[in-house]
Amino acid sequence: MAAILWSSVLAPMWKPTAMHIPDGFLSLPVVLACWLLSAIVIGYAVRQTNAQLQERQVPLMGVLAAFIFAGQMINFQVAGGTSGHLLGGALATILLGPWAAMLIMTAVLSVQALFFQDGGLIALGANLLFMAVLTPLISYGVYQALRKLHQWVAAGLAAWASVVIAAVGVAVALALSGTVAMGVVLPAMAGVHALIGIGEALITVGALAFIAATRADLMTSQPTAAGSGRWPLIGLAIALAVALLSPLASTSPDGLERVAEDLGFIHRAMEPLYQVIPDYMFPGVSHPVLATILAGIVGTLLMFGLTLFLAHRLRRRTVN
C-alpha cells in the first residue's frame, strides 16, 4: 500500500517541477505583488548585466539558459526508484554572479511556462520571484558569506538554502492566497525540499569541482556584484523577511486546526508536538502573531549561526 502511494502520488511530486506553481492556485493580489517585486529586481538585473557583459552577453546567457534546461535532464539514482537532479539556480549564480543568473533563470522559467506549460502564465510572476530572484540572491549571499571559510561547503550550503527558501516562498504564496493550509503545506514543502536540497548541493559541488579542475579560469574570473561585503547581510535580511512574512499568512487559525479545535480532538492529535515547540510560538510572549514572528527570527538566526560555526570548524580542519 505504501509502495503504491509512493510510486503513484509522492514520486511524481518528488520532481522539482512540482515547485512551478500553475495558474489558478494564487489569488490576484498575491500574483500582482509577486509580479511587481520580480519586475523591479529583474529590471535592475538587466541594467547591471548590460553594464558588465556588453554585447557578448546574449549568446553566452542564451546558451547557458539552455544548459540549465538540459542539465536538469541529468539525474542520479537516490533510492526506491526516485532520482535527484539539478535545478541550477545556485550553480549559475556561483559561476556568473547573481544578476546574470537572474536573467538566465528568468529565461528558463519563461520558456518552461510559455512553451512547456510547466508553471502558469499569470503565476509566472510568483515563479520568477522565488526561483529567478530569490534563488540567486540567497545562494549568492550564502556563498559570499562563507566562501572564504571553505569554498565547497559554502557552495553546497548556498545550493541547499536556495532550494529550501524558494520552496518556503512557494508555500507562503499559496497560503496567502488561501489555496492551502499553512500548517500542513509549509512543513511538507520545507521538509521535502530540505531533502531535494541535499541532492542539489551534491550535484552543484560536483559540477563546480569538475569545472575548477578543468577550467580554473572560469571559477576565478566570475563577475562579482558591487559591494560584495554587504552580501552576507543582504542574505540574512532576505531570510528574516521570509521568516517575518510566513506567520502573516497564518494570522487566522489554520483551517485544519480550526476544524480540529471545533471538534475537540486537537489535544489528542497534537499533544506530543506541543511539548517540543509550543504551537510554533515563542514562550513567554502572549500575542500570537508576535510570538510566531519571534520564533521565526530566532530560528533563522540559529541556522545562520550554525552554518557560520560549521564552516569555521571545517576551515580550521583543512588549514591544520
Next chain:
Amino acid sequence: MHISHLDQHLNLESPIHRLDGRIKLIAVLAFVLACSLTPPGRWGAFAALGAVWVGATALARVPHRLLLRRGLVALPFALAALTLLFTRPGEVWIAMTLGGWQVHVTDQGFIAFLSVMLKSWLSALMALWLTATTSYPALVQALRGIGVPRLVVAIIAFMYRYLFVLADEAQRLLQAREARSARRDGYPAGGSILWRARVAGGMVGSLFLRSYERSERIYQAMVSRGYAGELRTLEASCLRLKDVAVFLGFVCLLGVIEGLAHL
C-alpha cells in the same frame, strides 16, 4: 529530440494561425486572468470559459483531445490543493481517520478544491492553444511587443534555439554513463549515493563547459557576420484592424462571463 516535435500544429491553415502573436498572447493572459477571477463554485462561468476554449480550438483546427491530455500537466500540483478538502469549515460530507487524525471532507472544501483544479486546467488548456497556434518567433516577438526587456527577449530566443542542441548533448552524456554502468539484477549501478551524485555533478560540469565553449564559438561566428550587440529581424509587424477587432470581441466575451459570474 528535434525542434519540430513541439510544432506539429503550427503549419495548419486557420484564421487563428494568421492572427497577430501579440493579440493571441494578451488574449490568453486575459483568459487566464478571467479564470483566476471567477469565484469558486460558479460552475456556469467555468462551463462558459470551457466553451470559449472549445470554440477557439475548433477555429484553429487543432484536435481537442490532444490538448486535453496534455492539459493535465498541472495535476501533480493538485496534491497541494488537496488540503482544501479538509480545511474549509462547512457541512461535513465524509469523516475518516488517517493515522490517528480524524479528518472531515466538507462541502465548502470540495467546492474550493474543484474550483482550483478547474481554473488550473482551463488556464493550461488555453496556454497549450497558444503554443499550438503561434510559431516560436512570433511568440518571442509578442513578448517584446508587450514590453519585456530586449535583453531578456534575446536570451529567450537564443535559449530556445539551443535548447534542443544541448538536450541532445545531455542525452549523449546519459547514454555514455548508461553504457559504462553494468549492474546485476537487484543491485544499483555504481557506488554510494555520494559517489553517484559526484558522477552526475561531473556530467553537469562537463555539460556546462561544452555549453560555455559553444557559446564562445557562436559569438565568434556572429561577430564575423556583422553582429554588433543587437539581433536584427526582417519582420516589421503592424497590427491589422481585424486583429484588434477580434481581440476586443474576445475581451468583451470574457467581460460578460465574469460579470455574470459575479452577479
